[in-house]
Amino acid sequence: MATDRAVPRDADEFGAWVRPHLMAMKHLAVRLAPTGDHDDIVQEALLRAWLRRSTFDPDRGSVQTWLLAIVTDRARRIRRRARSVLRLVDERNGSVAGAQPDPVDPALDIAVRQLPRRQRMVIELYYFLGLPVAECAAVLGIAEGTVKSTLSDARSRLRALLEVTE
Amino acid sequence: MNELDRRLTDAGTRFRAIPQALPSLPDLDRRRRRGWLIPVAMTGAAAVVAAVVIPLVALGGGDTARVRAPVTNPSSSHVPESANAESYAVAPPLLRAPTGPVSLRKPPCTPADVTAKAATATASDGVLGLITIHGAGCSVAVDPATITLLDAAGQPLDVAVGPGNPTNPVQAVRPDIAQGVGSVKVGFAWTGAYCGPAAASVRLAALPGEQSELTIPLTGPAPRCAPNAGSRLVPGLVGSDSPQVAVEPAPVAWSGLTASIEPIGTVDQDALTFTVVLANRTATAIALSDPCPRYEVSASAPVPVGTMSSGTGGSLCSERLVVPAHGSIRIPITASFTGATTDRWRPGGTVHLAWAIAGVPTAETDAIIAAD
Numbered sequence: 193m194a195t196d197r198a199v200p201r202d203a204d205e206f207g208a209w210v211r212p213h214l215m216a217m218k219h220l221a222v223r224l225a226p227t228g229d230h231d232d233i234v235q236e237a238l239l240r241a242w243l244r245r246s247t248f249d250p251d252r253g254s255v256q257t258w259l260l261a262i263v264t265d266r267a268r269r270i271r272r273r274a275r276s277v278l279r280l281v282d283e284r285n286g287s288v289a290g291a292q293p294d295p296v297d298p299a300l301d302i303a304v305r306q307l308p309r310r311q312r313m314v315i316e317l318y319y320f321l322g323l324p325v326a327e328c329a330a331v332l333g334i335a336e337g338t339v340k341s342t343l344s345d346a347r348s349r350l351r352a353l354l355e356v357t358e
Numbered sequence: 359m360n361e362l363d364r365r366l367t368d369a370g371t372r373f374r375a376i377p378q379a380l381p382s383l384p385d386l387d388r389r390r391r392r393g394w395l396i397p398v399a400m401t402g403a404a405a406v407v408a409a410v411v412i413p414l415v416a417l418g419g420g421d422t423a424r425v426r427a428p429v430t431n432p433s434s435s436h437v438p439e440s441a442n443a444e445s446y447a448v449a450p451p452l453l454r455a456p457t458g459p460v461s462l463r464k465p466p467c468t469p470a471d472v473t474a475k476a477a478t479a480t481a482s483d484g485v486l487g488l489i490t491i492h493g494a495g496c497s498v499a500v501d502p503a504t505i506t507l508l509d510a511a512g513q514p515l516d517v518a519v520g521p522g523n524p525t526n527p528v529q530a531v532r533p534d535i536a537q538g539v540g541s542v543k544v545g546f547a548w549t550g551a552y553c554g555p556a557a558a559s560v561r562l563a564a565l566p567g568e569q570s571e572l573t574i575p576l577t578g579p580a581p582r583c584a585p586n587a588g589s590r591l592v593p594g595l596v597g598s599d600s601p602q603v604a605v606e607p608a609p610v611a612w613s614g615l616t617a618s619i620e621p622i623g624t625v626d627q628d629a630l631t632f633t634v635v636l637a638n639r640t641a642t643a644i645a646l647s648d649p650c651p652r653y654e655v656s657a658s659a660p661v662p663v664g665t666m667s668s669g670t671g672g673s674l675c676s677e678r679l680v681v682p683a684h685g686s687i688r689i690p691i692t693a694s695f696t697g698a699t700t701d702r703w704r705p706g707g708t709v710h711l712a713w714a715i716a717g718v719p720t721a722e723t724d725a726i727i728a729a730d
Contacts, residue, residue: 207383214381219374231495234381297369319370351362 199245206242213256216321217263223316224267237262253330260321260331264313303353311346314339447675448606449528449594450654451714453667467496467565469572476560478578482648484549484589485579486606491542491564491572498542499570502593504563505546508573509555516554520590523608523717545594545606551584606649608717614640615681617713617721620688624728625709630657630693634713634721636679637686650675651715655693659709659727674715705729 200206210217217237221230240262248258304315310332317328318339325343329336473492478485489505491498507515544562557576564572581589592607620633638644651674658667670693681687691713707727714720 210383214383218381223373231381232492238381238383297365297372300365300369315366319366320373322370322374347362347366350366354362 199248203242206245209245209255210238210241210259213259216256217259219321220260220263220316221267223320224264233263233266237266240266254327257327257330260317260323261333264331299354300350303350306353307346307349310334310342311349314342315346315350318343447673448608448649448651448716450652450671451526451528451716451720453654453656453669453712453714453720465496467493467498469565471496472498472565472572474564474572474574476574476576478548478576478580480579481547481609482611482645483609484547484551484581486649487546487548487560487576487578488606489544489546489560489562489574491544491574493542498564500542500544501563502544502546504561504571505544505591505593506561507548507557507576507591508559508561510558512559512573513555515552515557517548517552517589517591520592523610523613525608525613525717526714526719528608528716547592547594547607547609548581548589549592550581550589551587552581552589553583553587556580608651608715609649610717611640611642611644612646612651612715612717614638614642614644615718617715617718619711619713619721619723621723622711622725625711625725626728630655630709630711630725632691632693632711632713632723632725634689634691635686636681636689636718638681638683641683643683644681646674646679646681650678651717653713653715655691656712657693657709658712660704660707 200209214234217234218230221233221237224230225233237259241259244262248255252258253261304312307315313332314328317323317331318325323331325336325339328339332339334342471494473494474490476487476489478487491500507517509515542564546560557580559573560576561571561573563570594606616637616639618635618637620635622632625631636646652671653674654669654671656667656669672691674689679687679689705727706729708724709727710722710724712720712722
């Protein structure tokens, strides 16, 4: 059986290794995907994880934080790619594919998307994925103290964007 | 907890409560070119069954190959910085037949599901084109043979369609493999000289059913205009990886090269180190950078039952190589095969090594597997 300490050697072991973390990967991809590419982000992340599994270092974090870091990287690459890609529109209905699910708090969602990248990432990981500060730090490759200060900065920025008074 | 904190916590809790389909695992079998093994001694029906089943259980992923600084004899030169990037590299031949078929993991795309772009870049003999089609959560079914260049009025350009270099051709990779992550790349070469109307778009069959054709705006240069102009469009292949595996046909000039592997005594199980010699039989220098080649390495060795093969590959794109006229270059390569494959090799046995780029006959040699 695959564990955090035993890097999987074949596809079956790999499946058992990543399966507990698939939903967290999906959640992060949904939050980060610009136009509904979250399935592809997860798929690309899993392929990347499969190819790079020998580089996983359990001393630097859990399997989940390693996988979420890959999702973050893949999402950024796909966003960059999407900016330069022509979007084809279905002439029958004029729709563009890949709409995201309706946000639960649209105003908050818009504000979060306006945050600088690091501030947005800590908000996504801490609040929307529900990760503890230590795991946020492992995913982003920064110190826990930096996560806390970035969270504070992000909340200040959000208050201004949302015109929330305390 | 203040108001904003409560609002964020509440939004996060409600977000995580939204029902989401659990992602499926990707078809890792499609990675077989980076480390799969087939008992080639098997024949007939048994071989068919084995070809479908064995890669699923015997993936030796993590295999890698890398190139050390090449050594040139008698000399090599570098092409200008404007040479084409890795995205215009030439896919290597497959040294083993594809296995399958595999079923599509996603439903077919509709026009609303896909984004696409097409662009050309200048090459030594015309231009290279790269078409990228991305299906959002669906499958694309590209037929590269249908690539047609259109003018601004949507009329096909008067450009003949012809074959590329037939030497050691890249075998067609099944589109369904390429679609695993929803992205498909198709390349083409537009060679020679052309003086007609500008190419404004490219059309190809890429979707199932009646709406099969996609017309995609084309950006980038066309081949130069010259007297007695004549140009040819050579369709490439569907890439199996994104974005590194390239899809262009091999330049005809590469048929002037021969490849060989310098004799090697013994090889380690973990890392096969060898040197490839590319020799130019012609009186003209041959550039391997415009486009550049990706290469494939395979190693086969007997095991208790049959023979096992493992494959990996790499790129020569960062080296910007030129093989001088009537000269040669030496390319040191280290290929690492980890996992099930080499674990089963017998020390003292013989491993058969092959190295190939498109358009050049495959280089092959045998070596002895070192003792542990």
